[in-house]
Amino acid sequence: MSEVIYEKRGKIAYITLNRPHAMNAIDEAMHEQLWATWQDFDADDDLELAIVTGAGNEAFCAGADLKTHATAWVDRSADALFPRSKIKDGLGGLTRGLHRIYKPVIAAVNGWALAGGLETAMACDIRIASENAQFGSFEPRRGYHHGDGGIVRVVNTCGVGVALEMNLTAEPIDAQRALQCNMVSKVVPQDQLMEAAEEMAAKILRNDxxxxxxxxxxxxxxxxxxxxxxxxxxxxxxxxxxxxxxxxxxxxxxxxxxxxxxxxxxxxxx
Structure with missing residues (x-):
């Protein structure tokens, strides 16, 4: 079963992170599939917009799957060139490396968006959240902090105060707080999430x-x-x-x- 479901319907690409058993956390295989998916989306002239969501109702994405990533990170911690190599290889591509795709991308945040999942959502252009969505920067609990745009994009989108609160406390914020601080554009019931994302897409697609x-x-x-x-x-x-x-x-x-x-x-x- 593919860890990324990629569907093309008219001018819209539907991209679903498909590891619900792991809260759609991004392992190495999904990371590579996402890179290929975003590259195809960018190159396909028939596609004008993408909607990204997570499989199931529990999570949009819980970030990098530490079972597959942590060992590699720790093993390379003494490698002075490792951070430089990662600059071109952001989590899933969209966070960094493929972030200059100019076609619009909408995130339909259907549950937890944690760590790299928050970074993935923030790398999208517009975020629509379900009422049960939660957004968190939990990395400081494990001795490090965002490295794939989580700090930068929260500062740019929500302001320094929100970025400081989320990263210093490592406590999540709910959908309504995310709406108040401009992290998301709209909050809707779970069963209306894709409808709301598609309505936003239609407003974009009517433009040149x-x-x-x-x-x-x-x-x-x-x-x-x-x-x-x-x-x-x-x-x-x-x-x-x-x-x-x-x-x-x-x-x-x-x-x-x-x-x-x-x-x-x-x-x-x-």
Whole structure:
């Protein structure tokens, strides 16, 4: 049985972490399958968006499976080059290494997102959580801390205060607290989770794919820049969009008031 279920339905890729007996923890085999899956998703021109979730109702992902990873990490702890080699090999690829995929990725967080599972969820662009979702940084209980984007992305998305609380206490936060601190966009009942993720996907897919990918690339690029550099970069990428062949047609439709779902007056259908 595959540890990663990869389904293509129209423009959407559905990616399911499939080790429910281990809370969907990522072992070496799943790590390699995820790399291959993300590479295929990025290369497939028919796919525009991915939805990631975990099998079962207990966990989205409990992080790296320490039964398979811990021994290798400890054995290489004296290897000065080991951290450098890991920089290109983030957990499952999406956290680091394949993080520059510009197609949108939505996480449907159906339960526990712990350690590397939190990092995997945070590596997605938008997170929808079920009511029973929990998010935790438990690594400090075992003598280390996040190394695959968990600190960086929580700081960038939720702020320093939330990152400090989660990493210094190693206590989880529930879905409602995650909503309050901007970690997730929406909290829904468990049986409505995929429906909510697909509704979010539909809102993205009604937009021009070039514009969506350029916006994601620009957002990732401007993190940490000086304000003047951020503004210059946004202007460059934004006005470069005028070369997008669909822009002329869409702007003409807007001027003629023939475009669908004019914001503020008519509902934009999905």
């Amino acid at each position: 794919s070039w514009a969506v990918r350029s916006a994601k690339e620009t957002i990732l690029d401007v993190i940490g820049m000086r304000l003047d550099d951020q503004l210059a970069h946004e202007a460059f990428t934004g006005y470069s969009g005028l070369a997008n062949p669909t822009v002329t047609r869409l702007l003409q439709n807007f001027a003629a008031k023939t475009d669908k779902g004019r914001v503020g007056r008519n509902k934009t259908e999905l």
